[in-house]
Each structure stands twice: as C-alpha cells, then as structure tokens.
Amino acid sequence: MAKTGRWPGTAANSVSGKVCVVTGAGSGIGRALALELAKRGARLALSDVSDGGLAETAERARALGAGSPGRGVHTARLDVSDREAFFAYAESVVDELGVVHQLYNNAGVASSGTVLTSDWSEYQRVLSINLFGVIHGTQAFLPHLVASGDGHVVNVSSLNGFMAQGGLSAYSASKFGVRGFTEALRAEVLAAGQPVRVSVVHPGGVRTSIASSAMEHAKASGHRVTAEEEAQQKRYDEKLLRMPPEQAARIVVDGVEAGRPRILVGRDAQLVDVVVRLLPAHYPALVARLGRASSKR
Numbered sequence: 316m317a318k319t320g321r322w323p324g325t326a327a328n329s330v331s332g333k334v335c336v337v338t339g340a341g342s343g344i345g346r347a348l349a350l351e352l353a354k355r356g357a358r359l360a361l362s363d364v365s366d367g368g369l370a371e372t373a374e375r376a377r378a379l380g381a382g383s384p385g386r387g388v389h390t391a392r393l394d395v396s397d398r399e400a401f402f403a404y405a406e407s408v409v410d411e412l413g414v415v416h417q418l419y420n421n422a423g424v425a426s427s428g429t430v431l432t433s434d435w436s437e438y439q440r441v442l443s444i445n446l447f448g449v450i451h452g453t454q455a456f457l458p459h460l461v462a463s464g465d466g467h468v469v470n471v472s473s474l475n476g477f478m479a480q481g482g483l484s485a486y487s488a489s490k491f492g493v494r495g496f497t498e499a500l501r502a503e504v505l506a507a508g509q510p511v512r513v514s515v516v517h518p519g520g521v522r523t524s525i526a527s528s529a530m531e532h533a534k535a536s537g538h539r540v541t542a543e544e545e546a547q548q549k550r551y552d553e554k555l556l557r558m559p560p561e562q563a564a565r566i567v568v569d570g571v572e573a574g575r576p577r578i579l580v581g582r583d584a585q586l587v588d589v590v591v592r593l594l595p596a597h598y599p600a601l602v603a604r605l606g607r608a609s610s611k612r
C-alpha cells in the first residue's frame with residue numbers, strides 16, 4: 316500500500332460525471348452521501364424504503380444541480396433485503412442512465428439485545444438488510460460496474476465490523492460479514508484484473524437516527540421498552556453518535572476519490588482499530604468493563 320493509503324498504481328479518481336447508486340438514501344449517512352456526490356458533480360440513483368425521506372433527499376440533490384440536463388436523479392423505492400427487487404432495480408437504473416460506475420451499499424439498521432434473549436427473527440431481519448442487502452446489491456451491480464470500465468463498490472460496515480460489542484451480536488455479525496465479504500471481493504477483482512475498486516467503510520459514531528429508529532422498531536414489534544432503557548439510549552446517542560453525517564460523507568467520498576480500500580470515519584473508529592489490533596483476544600473484556608461503567612453513570 317502506498318503512503319497515501321491508495322491502491323498501488325491508482326490515480327485520484329474524481330466522482331464528477333460518474334453515475335453513483337446510493338441505497339438507504341432517505342436519511343442520515345445515505346442522504347449526506349447523496350448530497351456530497353451531487354455537490355461534486357455525480358449523477359445519482361437513489362433508493363430507500365422510506366418514500367418521504369427519499370423524496371426529500373432527491374429534492375435537495377436537485378437543488379444542488381443534480382437534476383440539471385444530463386444529470387437527472389433516478390429514485391426508486393427499494394428494500395435491499397429483497398434480492399429479486401435489487402436485480403430488477405439494477406436493470407432499471409442501467410436502462411435509464413446507461414451506465415453505473417459506483418455503488419454505495421449504505422442501507423442498514425441497528426438492533427440490540429443479548430444472545431440469550433434475542434429472537435431469531437431479529438437476527439434474520441438485521442442480517443437480511445445489513446449483510447444480504449450488501450451481497451444482493453454487489454452481485455446485481457458488479458457486471459455493470461465491470462462494464463463501465465471504471466467501477467467502484469463502496470460497502471458500509473461499521474466500527475462494529477472490527478470490534479464486537481455485547482448487546483449488539485446481530486449488528487456486529489452483520490458488519491463483520493460486510494467486511495469479510497468486501498475484502499474477499501477486493502481480492503477477487505484484483506486477481507481477475509477487473510476495472511473495479513472496492514472499499515469498505517467503517518464509521519464510528521455518526522449523528523443519525525439509526526439508534527432511535529431501532530428503538531421505534533423494537534416498540535412497534537411489541538417489545539417492552541422501559542423508561543430507563545430509553546433514557547440510556549438517549550445518553551448513548553448523545554455521547555457516542557457525534558459526527559455530523561455531512562462530515563462523514565465528505566470523509567467517505569474523499570476516500571473513494573483517493574481510491575482507499577479501507578475508509579475509517581472518525582477518531583473513535585481509528586482509535587478502536589488500534590486497540591483491537593493490540594488486544595485482539597482481550598478487547599471484549601475491556602468493552603465489557605467500559606459498558607458496565609457507562610451503564611452506572
């Protein structure tokens with residue numbers, strides 16, 4: 316790896332004029348990615364399960380010039396866990412825009428609960444969206460990215476893609492999975508000499524509604540959420556989810572333009588990366604101790 320963190324032999328690669336697909340674009344990091352790409356002159360294909368959130372992102376992207384002639388914004392409702400729908404979606408994007416250069420597999424959900432008490436259905440839900448959604452999207456778009464002659468797959472994992480946390484087994488399993496899948500893909504395209512770059516993104520805490528949406532989902536599924544759990548959630552959000560999504564998106568797109576295979580977002584992700592490398596066998600005990608200490612506060 317060159318000192319720049321760039322892939323050997325690759326030059327900086329602007330997103331301007333590229334067709335970029337972003338999943339989960341209706342909120343948070345996905346919305347910020349769409350707007351950052353729009354600012355840098357990309358053409359956009361945006362999707363989400365939230366029609367309202369998606370419409371707002373598309374409107375804001377158009378206001379940034381993404382809707383000007385030749386730079387229309389393609390929008391579609393897409394549940395990334397639906398494999399058939401993802402393949403049909405890929406065809407519709409290529410039919411409409413002619414080519415696809417970059418795929419940002421961003422859509423994801425959070426979930427909490429211990430291994431002992433979590434329902435199997437919750438593991439299925441989280442893995443279907445966070446891991447299988449990434450696999451479906453990559454398989455659906457990869458032939459088109461290769462055909463573009465200048466493709467890039469950008470899969471959003473997490474700090475929990477290299478550090479597992481108690482109470483987050485489904486989420487951690489999904490995000491470790493995204494990392495493994497993405498690194499295997501990178502090895503494959505390099506071995507095959509295909510014109511596709513591959514990046515895995517590991518954000519630390521970003522100020523989005525991911526945690527509150529998970530809480531809402533738990534309540535809607537009939538789980539009793541105590542006032543103390545809700546208060547703890549709020550404290551967690553305020554303390555740990557701090558980086559504005561716009562800043563996270565800038566870091567990601569800078570990393571993509573620089574051709575970085577591994578994009579760490581935030582000092583928290585960078586610090587945890589070092590700690591886990593130094594203490595690969597012992598970090599879970601450290602995480603448990605920190606978790607106990609913070610729940611007393």
Ligand SMILES: NC(=O)c1ccc[n+]([C@@H]2O[C@H](COP(=O)([O-])OP(=O)(O)OC[C@H]3O[C@@H](n4cnc5c(N)ncnc54)[C@H](O)[C@@H]3O)[C@@H](O)[C@H]2O)c1
Pocket residue numbers: 338339340341342343344345362363364365368393394395396421422423424425444471472473474517518519520521522523524525526528556
């Ligand atoms: N916010 C953080 O601190 C953080 C940290 C690490 C990783 N991430 C990852 O970043 C990604 C974006 O999360 P965010 O923080 O912006 O959350 P968010 O909740 O603000 O946005 C997630 C978006 O994904 C959409 N979505 C949910 N299920 C979907 C499905 N089945 N199909 C399509 N879209 C779906 C939601 O409607 C929402 O618009 C996720 O993969 C998440 O795991 C977030």
